[in-house]
Amino acid sequence: GAGVSQSPSNKVTEKGKDVELRCDPISGHTALYWYRQRLGQGLEFLIYFQGNSAPDKSGLPSDRFSAERTGESVSTLTIQRTQQEDSAVYLCASAATSGTVEQYFGPGTRLTVT
């Protein structure tokens, strides 16, 4: 079956522009997570969705970052007024339920802010 997919795979944008990153989780997975991986570092948690609600947004770095999930499926991560420090790989993961420990990761979106 299909895994987690993300689009675009690469995004180059100018400083100050807004970007939208998309995640399609595994069908039927109710839990969805976003992480960020800066160059040479491990992943940082950004936000968690259970269904369409986001009980934990504690990892979002600033109010320029927001995310939503519709239809208990697709999620979009939006970064407004991008800054160079936003350059990173953004990864999405899904899990069958909130209590499931195993998360399945997508290939990521590499964001470069020039």
Next chain:
Amino acid sequence: AQSVTQLDSHVSVSEGTPVLLRCNYSSSYSPSLFWYVQHPNKGLQLLLKYTSAATLVKGINGFEAEFKKSETSFHLTKPSAHMSDAAEYFCVVSLSPSGGYNKLIFGAGTRLAVHP
């Protein structure tokens, strides 16, 4: 607070020799621990997981890890390295806030190089 420390940022081994990637964790309760692998230009793949069952955990591709509570360690090993094992390896602990979900806390990663 939960955290993981990967003791080596880079490890280099010869093909056919043993691999040891070291990880120490900090947790206020019995944790769930994982090792993930990231090959160049590929997504993260789960190698193995520990969730309070057997302390010696076997994963894919011949890797295994042993949970040692007294040493707060979860080192990853493989008896004989293969060229295809060259990748970035992440030790991960699961933080389970109230609400029953799993926030993964990643170590900084260890880059494994395998040379002929």
